[in-house]
Amino acid sequence: MDIVITQRGRAYLALLAFTASLAIIADYRLLVVFSILLSLYVSMKTYVEIAMGLIEDLVVEGSSSYTTEREPLLVKYRIVNRSSHSILLLEYSLEYESTLMLINGVKAGVLTIPGKTTVVLEFEFRARTGLHWIGPFKVVIRDPLGLFKSPELKIGSKLELSIPPAIDPVIVRRLYAFTRSIGLVKTRTPGEGIEFYDIREYRPVDELKRIVWRVYASSGRLAVWEAERESYQGILYVLDACRDMWTGPYNQSIFEQSARVIASIARYAARRGYAQSIIVFNESQVLDSGKLAHGIIGYNRIMNVIANTVISEVNTTLHAKNWNQVLEKLLYMLPKESTFIFIFTRTSSGRIDHLIHLATKLRSLGHQVYVVTPIVTTYDITRDLPQSLHGVYRAKQLLILREDLEGVIKLRQTGVRVISMTPLHVAQKIVQLIESTTPVHSS
Amino acid sequence: MSTLLSEKVKKSSYISRTLLVLTLLIGLIALVEKGPLVPGIPVGASPISPLPLGTLRLFELLSRNYTVYMVLDYNKLDSINGEICVFTTVSPEKPFTIEESLEIVNNLKSKCRRVKLLIADETVNSNNLLVAVNSSIRVNGDRILVVFGVILNSGFGPLPIEYPGYYYPKAIIHVIKDHSLTLDKASSVTGGVQVGYVQMEDEVHPGAVYLLKPSGELIQVRSGVERVAVASHEVVNETEVLVIGDGSIFLNQVLDSNRTEYRVFVEDVFQYLCEGRVDCTIALDAVHYPAVSLNTSDALSYLASQAMKGDIRSTLYTAVLVSPIILHPSTWLPPLLVSATDAYLSLLGFPMVKNLFLLALMLFIYDLFLRNKTTARDNRLEEQREEEIGIFAELRKDVFARKIKLTPRDYISVYSVLDEVAQLLWSARFEDPVSLEKLGELLGDRERAVKTWTWSVKLYMKASGRRRLPIVLFWGRAVEKLFEFTSEFLEKLVDKYGAEYTWTSSLPREGERI
Numbered sequence: 001m002d003i004v005i006t007q008r009g010r011a012y013l014a015l016l017a018f019t020a021s022l023a024i025i026a027d028y029r030l031l032v033v034f035s036i037l038l039s040l041y042v043s044m045k046t047y048v049e050i051a052m053g054l055i056e057d058l059v060v061e062g063s064s065s066y067t068t069e070r071e072p073l074l075v076k077y078r079i080v081n082r083s084s085h086s087i088l089l090l091e092y093s094l095e096y097e098s099t100l101m102l103i104n105g106v107k108a109g110v111l112t113i114p115g116k117t118t119v120v121l122e123f124e125f126r127a128r129t130g131l132h133w134i135g136p137f138k139v140v141i142r143d144p145l146g147l148f149k150s151p152e153l154k155i156g157s158k159l160e161l162s163i164p165p166a167i168d169p170v171i172v173r174r175l176y177a178f179t180r181s182i183g184l185v186k187t188r189t190p191g192e193g194i195e196f197y198d199i200r201e202y203r204p205v206d207e208l209k210r211i212v213w214r215v216y217a218s219s220g221r222l223a224v225w226e227a228e229r230e231s232y233q234g235i236l237y238v239l240d241a242c243r244d245m246w247t248g249p250y251n252q253s254i255f256e257q258s259a260r261v262i263a264s265i266a267r268y269a270a271r272r273g274y275a276q277s278i279i280v281f282n283e284s285q286v287l288d289s290g291k292l293a294h295g296i297i298g299y300n301r302i303m304n305v306i307a308n309t310v311i312s313e314v315n316t317t318l319h320a321k322n323w324n325q326v327l328e329k330l331l332y333m334l335p336k337e338s339t340f341i342f343i344f345t346r347t348s349s350g351r352i353d354h355l356i357h358l359a360t361k362l363r364s365l366g367h368q369v370y371v372v373t374p375i376v377t378t379y380d381i382t383r384d385l386p387q388s389l390h391g392v393y394r395a396k397q398l399l400i401l402r403e404d405l406e407g408v409i410k411l412r413q414t415g416v417r418v419i420s421m422t423p424l425h426v427a428q429k430i431v432q433l434i435e436s437t438t439p440v441h442s443s
Numbered sequence: 444m445s446t447l448l449s450e451k452v453k454k455s456s457y458i459s460r461t462l463l464v465l466t467l468l469i470g471l472i473a474l475v476e477k478g479p480l481v482p483g484i485p486v487g488a489s490p491i492s493p494l495p496l497g498t499l500r501l502f503e504l505l506s507r508n509y510t511v512y513m514v515l516d517y518n519k520l521d522s523i524n525g526e527i528c529v530f531t532t533v534s535p536e537k538p539f540t541i542e543e544s545l546e547i548v549n550n551l552k553s554k555c556r557r558v559k560l561l562i563a564d565e566t567v568n569s570n571n572l573l574v575a576v577n578s579s580i581r582v583n584g585d586r587i588l589v590v591f592g593v594i595l596n597s598g599f600g601p602l603p604i605e606y607p608g609y610y611y612p613k614a615i616i617h618v619i620k621d622h623s624l625t626l627d628k629a630s631s632v633t634g635g636v637q638v639g640y641v642q643m644e645d646e647v648h649p650g651a652v653y654l655l656k657p658s659g660e661l662i663q664v665r666s667g668v669e670r671v672a673v674a675s676h677e678v679v680n681e682t683e684v685l686v687i688g689d690g691s692i693f694l695n696q697v698l699d700s701n702r703t704e705y706r707v708f709v710e711d712v713f714q715y716l717c718e719g720r721v722d723c724t725i726a727l728d729a730v731h732y733p734a735v736s737l738n739t740s741d742a743l744s745y746l747a748s749q750a751m752k753g754d755i756r757s758t759l760y761t762a763v764l765v766s767p768i769i770l771h772p773s774t775w776l777p778p779l780l781v782s783a784t785d786a787y788l789s790l791l792g793f794p795m796v797k798n799l800f801l802l803a804l805m806l807f808i809y810d811l812f813l814r815n816k817t818t819a820r821d822n823r824l825e826e827q828r829e830e831e832i833g834i835f836a837e838l839r840k841d842v843f844a845r846k847i848k849l850t851p852r853d854y855i856s857v858y859s860v861l862d863e864v865a866q867l868l869w870s871a872r873f874e875d876p877v878s879l880e881k882l883g884e885l886l887g888d889r890e891r892a893v894k895t896w897t898w899s900v901k902l903y904m905k906a907s908g909r910r911r912l913p914i915v916l917f918w919g920r921a922v923e924k925l926f927e928f929t930s931e932f933l934e935k936l937v938d939k940y941g942a943e944y945t946w947t948s949s950l951p952r953e954g955e956r957i
Binding site: 008 | 791797800801804805806807808809811812813816817818819820821823824825826827828829830
């Protein structure tokens with residue numbers, strides 16, 4: 001790769017050419033000045049060439065630490081200069097996914113790396129759900145006079161980070177409280193479960209950990225804590241991850257809100273022992289967590305799939321081919337028993353026909369299908385716009401809002417059940433739907 | 444692999460252009476330093492000369508019937524042998540020395556059974572050859588002059604050319620038979636058996652015959668009393684010698700002319716000497732003719748002189764010979780550089796030209812430095828841009844750029860929200876007076892409700908083309924105003940009914956129904 005001459009370098013060359021011309025035409029003694037200037041020029045170029053060689057020998061190691069989207073995403077890069085020569089004026093810029101937000105650290109700057117030393121660069125991002133990438137570094141070497149610069153070089157590797165959605169413990173607690181308060185989860189029979197049903201006398205097959213020592217202390221009899229047998233339900237989430245689903249403020253996009261709702265419900269459903277699975281699709285891929293799985297296994301799979309969802313680079317319309325892929329996956333994954341299917345998506349005009357087709361097909365197979373849709377404009381950003389333009393912007397937004405609302409109406413008119421609520425209420429509504437129809441098995 | 448194939452193939456030469464130019468430059472300088480190859484242009488009656496005064500034609504003529512050797516050096520004589528060997532020299536430019544004459548004769552005698560000499564010379568240069576064979580014949584080296592009238596010796600030296608007369612005497616030479624020939628600046632010969640004489644006065648050539656001695660002395664030959672011998676014959680020690688005091692009759696210009704008597708004479712001479720045998724070997728002397736080495740200026744002037752003579756053959760021959768000189772860099776490069784330097788120095792005398800030179804040179808050197816280099820602005824590395832995805836991104840851009848203008852269509856759009864909500868809640872169109880009553884209740888301000896309702900409905904009529912008034916209207920302001928009202932209207936509905944539609948510019952409040 002060739003070294004690039006900067007505009008400062010070009011000006012310097014013009015000076016060199018002028019000196020040489022004067023030496024030829026006017027006074028040959030100026031050749032001395034020309035020689036000095038030329039040697040400076042050559043030495044600067046040589047320096048950049050040597051430094052480019054040093055760059056190739058740099059060792060760049062990247063590491064990251066994160067848990068969920070709630071916690072900050074820490075990325076650390078160690079740049080090791082193994083040679084004994086120092087690298088001056090190394091300009092760097094960290095590349096990362098444009099949808100990520102850096103909250104701590106300097107994403108572009110100038111480094112000096114002395115010989116046999118290690119430089120550590122730390123970056124803190126706001127984590128967000130999905131599969132994201134960070135790195136490598138773009139670097140450029142310059143000479144001290146700024147006459148030359150190297151072409152853009154890449155050092156380090158790309159880190160791929162799968163970040164699961166966070167479960168809002170408040171929502172989960174409220175879900176439990178809500179379902180219990182209205183008696184949705186009561187099977188009224190003892191059995192496997194987590195909810196308290198009754199205290200009865202100890203039998204030899206009972207686990208010792210279930211002995212209620214308080215009763216033994218007061219009455220001298222061994223008694224055990226008995227759980228209420230939980231009901232069973234199959235749930236399948238279909239999550240639209242197209243680019244327009246990522247609309248909204250950081251961590252508050254439609255996709256992330258939906259993912260959080262799904263994570264909370266999945267957590268609840270896992271503890272209830274329900275079998276569940278998920279399909280996530282966007283313009284380029286369809287991910288799934290396999291056949292419906294019970295408990296924590298199903299939950300972990302769901303979280304894993306959501307964490308590996310990427311944001312599409314280009315916003316394109318979903319084609320019938322994508323929807324057919326989703327349907328094929330669904331038909332493969334769904335059990336024969338009636339299953340709840342919640343499709344988290346928007347109701348824009350491009351989706352309506354496909355949604356109706358999908359819902360009708362699944363309903364005909366005996367499943368209960370719900371389209372869960374937020375009102376997209378609710379999530380959109382207006383903070384960057386000057387106040388004077390707010391009115392214009394909102395008025396134009398209204399056209400699109402109406403399109404989504406009309407989509408909801410159209411879906412309802414065709415018999416598709418639509419849930420259009422805020423995240424908390426969506427979770428409650430879905431749990432209510434599940435629990436109210438869950439069959440009670442007598443033991 | 445496919446990627447490799449699709450890549451544009453970069454062509455590059457093994458030898459760079461700069462290296463090529465440098466090599467050429469060094470080569471030129473070396474050539475200049477070495478100088479041109481100097482061709483030798485044969486002078487006189489050399490058998491290698493195709494010029495009019497050469498004898499190449501003689502060589503060609505003899506080659507048809509005999510074995511002919513062109514003796515360019517004496518080593519050539521080693522390869523000559525045969526029954527009869529005829530050594531021939533025609534008007535040698537350089538004199539034979541005794542030593543070389545003896546060498547020639549002895550060499551020939553050792554190789555050939557019989558040796559014969561043919562000397563056609565009007566100078567004394569070949570007399571040593573005659574001496575070498577002990578011949579009594581000598582070429583006198585004078586000039587036979589035929590003069591009309593009387594020559595007066597002025598005492599300041601004879602200037603015969605200024606007198607009426609000519610150097611072309613007619614002569615009769617007997618070889619096999621009598622040959623009547625016109626000689627050209629012939630010399631008289633003495634000794635031996637004379638076989639050729641100058642024809643004295645006759646009707647055709649009246650006038651006195653003179654001998655112009657090398658000393659300048661002019662001697663008249665008495666007509667009828669004396670004869671001027673121009674050819675002699677003698678056999679000495681088995682070596683036969685034939686001497687003719689004129690070499691011009693063997694020259695190219697004579698043999699190529701339309702006069703056949705010379706060609707016949709030449710054929711008879713060699714038939715005589717070779718005694719009609721085809722195994723006769725003839726050695727043509729080419730040693731005693733200098734080759735003129737021309738320098739650059741000589742070459743051009745020699746070429747010019749040949750061109751002036753009008754002989755195309757000579758001109759072309761000379762041109763071919765001097766072309767290496769003319770084309771050689773040492774001929775044109777130094778004067779070119781000198782001229783260029785002179786022109787450059789004289790031009791530098793003008794300040795304007797000097798400045799222009801300076802500028803041009805500077806630009807040239809600058810371009811030379813930048814050639815094949817990549818240049819770019821010294822911008823800092825582009826930082827990673829962070830992006831918030833919004834479905835209204837394009838809309839936002841357009842609004843920012845103020846590309847978008849609000850139109851009656853936008854007004855209808857906003858109004859339709861009011862209308863739909865009115866139908867949903869009150870089962871009446873917004874323009875219906877029933878809605879006005881409900882609106883008053885909702886806003887809690889009857890007067891404001893009437894004012895807003897009237898204004899909204901009136902502009903809706905205009906936007907939908909059902910009314911023309913008001914004539915002057917800014918739709919941008921009208922739409923924004925209606926939007927503000929719609930927002931307020933929907934918020935009131937949320938507060939009162941928990942309505943189906945809510946419009947908000949901020950994040951949804953927890954528990955808010957949409």
